[in-house]
Amino acid sequence: MKIVRISDDALARALGADELAAAFAARGHTVYRTSSWGMHWLEPLVEIDGMGFGPATLADVEPILAGTSSTAIGEIIEHPFIARQQRLTFARAGQTRPTSLEDYEATGGWAGLARARKIGPERTIEDVLQSGLRGRGGAGFPAGIKWQTVAKTPGPQKYVVCNADEGDSGTFADRMVMEGDPYQLIEGMAIAAHAVGASQGYIYCRSEYPDAIRKLTEALRLCAHVIAPFRCEVRVGAGAYVCGEETSLLNSLEGKRGEVRAKPPLPAIQGLFGRPTVVNNVLTLAAVPHILAEGGAAHYQTLGLGRSKGTMPIQLAGNIKHGGLFETAFGISLRELIHDVGGGTASGRPVKAVQVGGPLGAYLHPDQFDIRFDYEEYTAADALIGHAGITVFDDSADMGGMARFAMEFCAAESCGKCTPCRIGAVRGVEIIDRIRAGGRPADAVERLPVMHNAPKTGRLPEQDIALLTDLCETMKFGSLCALGGFTPYPVMSALKNWPEDFLPGRDGAADNLLDRNEA
Amino acid sequence: MSSKPDRIAAILADHRGREGPLLPILHDVQAEFGCVDAEAEALIAHDLNLSRADVHGVVSFYHDFHASADPRPEVQICRAEACKARGVEALMDTATRAAGERVRLHTVYCLGLCSAGPAARVGDRLHARLDADSLARVIENA
Numbered sequence: 001m002k003i004v005r006i007s008d009d010a011l012a013r014a015l016g017a018d019e020l021a022a023a024f025a026a027r028g029h030t031v032y033r034t035s036s037w038g039m040h041w042l043e044p045l046v047e048i049d050g051m052g053f054g055p056a057t058l059a060d061v062e063p064i065l066a067g068t069s070s071t072a073i074g075e076i077i078e079h080p081f082i083a084r085q086q087r088l089t090f091a092r093a094g095q096t097r098p099t100s101l102e103d104y105e106a107t108g109g110w111a112g113l114a115r116a117r118k119i120g121p122e123r124t125i126e127d128v129l130q131s132g133l134r135g136r137g138g139a140g141f142p143a144g145i146k147w148q149t150v151a152k153t154p155g156p157q158k159y160v161v162c163n164a165d166e167g168d169s170g171t172f173a174d175r176m177v178m179e180g181d182p183y184q185l186i187e188g189m190a191i192a193a194h195a196v197g198a199s200q201g202y203i204y205c206r207s208e209y210p211d212a213i214r215k216l217t218e219a220l221r222l223c224a225h226v227i228a229p230f231r232c233e234v235r236v237g238a239g240a241y242v243c244g245e246e247t248s249l250l251n252s253l254e255g256k257r258g259e260v261r262a263k264p265p266l267p268a269i270q271g272l273f274g275r276p277t278v279v280n281n282v283l284t285l286a287a288v289p290h291i292l293a294e295g296g297a298a299h300y301q302t303l304g305l306g307r308s309k310g311t312m313p314i315q316l317a318g319n320i321k322h323g324g325l326f327e328t329a330f331g332i333s334l335r336e337l338i339h340d341v342g343g344g345t346a347s348g349r350p351v352k353a354v355q356v357g358g359p360l361g362a363y364l365h366p367d368q369f370d371i372r373f374d375y376e377e378y379t380a381a382d383a384l385i386g387h388a389g390i391t392v393f394d395d396s397a398d399m400g401g402m403a404r405f406a407m408e409f410c411a412a413e414s415c416g417k418c419t420p421c422r423i424g425a426v427r428g429v430e431i432i433d434r435i436r437a438g439g440r441p442a443d444a445v446e447r448l449p450v451m452h453n454a455p456k457t458g459r460l461p462e463q464d465i466a467l468l469t470d471l472c473e474t475m476k477f478g479s480l481c482a483l484g485g486f487t488p489y490p491v492m493s494a495l496k497n498w499p500e501d502f503l504p505g506r507d508g509a510a511d512n513l514l515d516r517n518e519a
Numbered sequence: 520m521s522s523k524p525d526r527i528a529a530i531l532a533d534h535r536g537r538e539g540p541l542l543p544i545l546h547d548v549q550a551e552f553g554c555v556d557a558e559a560e561a562l563i564a565h566d567l568n569l570s571r572a573d574v575h576g577v578v579s580f581y582h583d584f585h586a587s588a589d590p591r592p593e594v595q596i597c598r599a600e601a602c603k604a605r606g607v608e609a610l611m612d613t614a615t616r617a618a619g620e621r622v623r624l625h626t627v628y629c630l631g632l633c634s635a636g637p638a639a640r641v642g643d644r645l646h647a648r649l650d651a652d653s654l655a656r657v658i659e660n661a
Contacts, residue, residue: 011632014645040634167629169599175631200538207546207583208630210643235539236546239582241628255541255567257580273538316634318604323634346605355600359628391633393604402600409599409628415580 002065004029005047008098009036009179010211011172016057017044023061035180037094038325039081041346042073047094052076081341086303087327088290088311089173089283092181099218101226104183110226112292116191124195124292125151131291131300132309137163137244137281138357138386138482140308140375143288146278149268150196153276158198160189161253161272161279164205164212165237165244168358170389173313174282176325178205178212181286182219188285190227191292192278201232202272204249207239241413245481246279248415259417260481281387283313305331308374318355318391319345328373335369338392349394353402353498357386359409360486362493363399384489399498404432406490410483421484424475428491431471435464435502461503465495526551527559531566541567541577545584553588591623592661595640596654598626601633610637610651617655624658 004024006017021031024046037045042054046064052073053064063069073079076094087093096103104110116124129144150158162185166174177185189201205213216234224231240258243249247261250272271277287310290296300310308330314337316323321343338344338351345351353363362383364371371381378385393402407428414421434440441458445451472488479485495502521529530547534540544563548555555563555578557571564574578584596614598607618624632638635647639654641661649657 010645011635011647014632014638014647015635043635166631169597169629170601170633171629172631172633208627208640235542237581238542238546238584239627240580252542253539255539255577257576259580318601318633318636320634359600389601389633391601391604397604402603405600405603413628 002029002048003032005032005034005094006044007036007094007180008033008211009043009176010209011040012036012043012045013211015043015055019058020044020046020056020061023058027061027065029065032097034096035093035098036176036325037076037082038090038176039079039322040324041322045076047076050075050077052079081322081324081326084341085327086311086329088300089177089184089286089313090181090325090327091290092184093176093325096181098180098182098215099222101183101222104181108293109183109289110187111294112289112296113187113190113194113227115294116194116292121151121195121197124191127292127297128195128288131297132304132307133284133287133291133300134308134375135281136283136287136312136387137246138384140385143280143284146268146280147192147195149266150198150276150278153269155276157200157273157275158196159272159275159277160193160196160198160201160232161246161250161277162189162201162203162282162285163244163246163249163279164203164209164282165249166209166282166387167206167241167244168360168387168389170317170355170358170391171315171387172317173315173325173388175209175212176313177282177286178203178209179215182216183223184289185216185282185286186219186223186227186232188288189232190230191288192280192285193230196276196278198278199230201230202253203232203234204237204243204253205234206237206243240415241409242415242481242483245483248481249279250277257415259415260483262480283387287311303329305329305372305374306376308376312373312385312388314373315387315389316342316392317389319347319394320390320392321346330373332373333369334364334371334373334390337373337390338369342392345392345394347394347396349396351392352395352397353393353399353494355391355393355402355490356389357384357489358389359406360384360482360489361386361389362489363402363497364493365497382489382493384486398501399494400432400436400501403491403494403502404429404436406487406494407432410487414483418478418480418484420475420478421480421487424471424479424484425487428468428471428475428487431464431468432491432502434459435461435468438503439464465502468495523552523558524562527562528566531563541569541574545578545581549584553590554585556586556588589623591621592641593623593625594618594658594661595625595627595630597628597630597632597636597638597640599628599633601629602636602638605636607637610649610654613651613655614658617658622658622661
């Protein structure tokens with residue numbers, strides 16, 4: 001009888017991993033439900049004695065056991081997709097059972113927490129500072145400085161809050177950590193709590209991740225004695241994208257509308273219930289146990305490029321042949337990621353655009369693919385790393401439509417607190433619609449003789465493009481948070497790189513416009 | 520079956536003493552009744568010493584809470600960027616036809632299966648790598 005390893009990650013389960021596991025178990029084999037290796041195009045992936053088979057269906061069960069399956073991919077650990085990665089946060093991916101304390105301890109678990117307790121809070125923060133770890137949620141703020149601020153701020157109660165409201169399309173690394181290696185995240189939170197003097201933690205997880213909620217709850221129950229006196233609890237979001245913004249997340253945790261708060265005061269000084277609070281992303285906290293392990297900080301800061309230190313779990317998504325989780329040191333180029341690692345598009349058509357950083361990230365043109373993964377390099381190119389999700393589009397994509405969707409999404413998800421985002425996004429959709437319709441004629445009111453200052457010729461697409469640019473400027477600089485502030489990135493990058501997608505049949509439309517005016 | 524106020528009182532008692540209990544309470548009420556209606560809002564507000572307007576403001580803010588129950592099964596379909604890049608928009612006509620009046624289709628933005636879209640969710644069950652046929656089957660079986 002064999003030991004068969006099949007992932008119980010939500011993605012594998014969505015593709016039939018449970019049925020597959022049951023089929024192996026029914027034949028008398030021992031099935032270990034592990035985390036996912038992150039090779040999503042091969043899920044459900046079956047592993048027997050280190051050899052992989054995928055994507056496997058029920059019909060493949062017998063051939064796999066007989067050794068004649070055409071789904072064989074050879075030794076998993078030597079697969080090029082795995083071999084060329086540098087995995088720290090995802091070091092256990094594919095190899096351990098997510099909620100098994102035994103597996104976690106056997107793979108170096110809790111070593112970081114033990115060392116942090118030994119060296120004390122101050123040196124723990126020094127280690128995080130030395131590692132150069134920056135917030136993985138998107139803003140890239142140095143984690144150690146945030147911790148230091150919380151540690152130095154007096155308060156009767158402090159909190160550690162994990163931002164697990166991973167709402168960005170094209171990102172799933174948080175989900176994979178929570179489902180695949182929950183103890184690592186919990187250990188990171190316990191270390192943070194120890195460093196800043198917090199006694200209570202909350203993991204704010206989005207409601208769209210039922211598997212992650214279940215596993216985290218289970219893991220927290222099993223390891224309560226290990227992290228004590230620190231206590232931690234999972235709180236479930238309620239479908240509001242904006243709650244991924246830290247201040248709106250805090251309001252939501254407090255039981256309020258998830259409206260953004262103006263900063264200052266910083267959450268580090270007045271956060272949850274007005275108390276000093278560390279708010280970090282899942283990936284930031286999950287990177288901490290490695291950094292706190294013996295020699296971890298020094299190792300971490302040798303990796304990466306410039307001021308972007310360490311590794312980044314990059315998520316290859318959308319129309320890509322080899323999609324999945326690819327963790328590597330900062331500095332890798334987009335071309336390498338998409339073509340060498342990702343194998344180009346899944347549809348086999350040419351790549352047209354790549355959105356990096358989720359719905360608020362810029363669309364990059366293939367001409368820009370030499371850009372290297374680094375916070376500063378992306379900022380210089382008017383783009384974002386964000387949460388390191390990469391969504392690939394082939395040449396059938398309509399970028400004008402995607403720009404419109406960015407505005408539509410912002411309008412749907414705006415918390416409503418600030419005007420540029422709440423109203424700007426709605427006007428943005430309307431302007432893009434007008435541009436794509438080829439402008440509009442003067443309306444009844446504009447044509448009234450008393451409206452001396454109103455243009456009588458209607459509006460040309462060029463004028464609306466100028467208006468859209470102006471609106472984007474206002475949203476970028478006038479919004480309270482990144483939702484309104486960054487929506488201009490996808491819109492303006494699409495407009496700049498693919499202007500033809502905004503003006504379908506433009507000449508004809510403009511002629512019509514003039515005709516209508518004369519009529 | 521105990522009365523609605525009794526059941527809500529039981530939920531409220533479960534969360535007594537928690538910090539910021541409103542969202543967990545609303546989740547439980549939504550799960551139990553399929554909605555958080557005016558009656559529930561008033562009971563929750565009274566218990567937490569809030570105004571009904573405060574509670575209503577929270578209920579109406581979040582997509583997961585509904586003012587009235589819909590007995591139809593719900594199929595969530597992701598139509599965010601990554602699923603669009605993998606062609607979900609081309610499946611929407613089929614999905615709408617398969618759903619008819621019987622099933623409620625609900626657009627969500629991201630189920631976290633972005634490398635294997637188009638994706639859908641029915642209850643806690645996820646489906647990925649959908650094409651027109653498999654999506655129609657998911658909807659018919661909902």
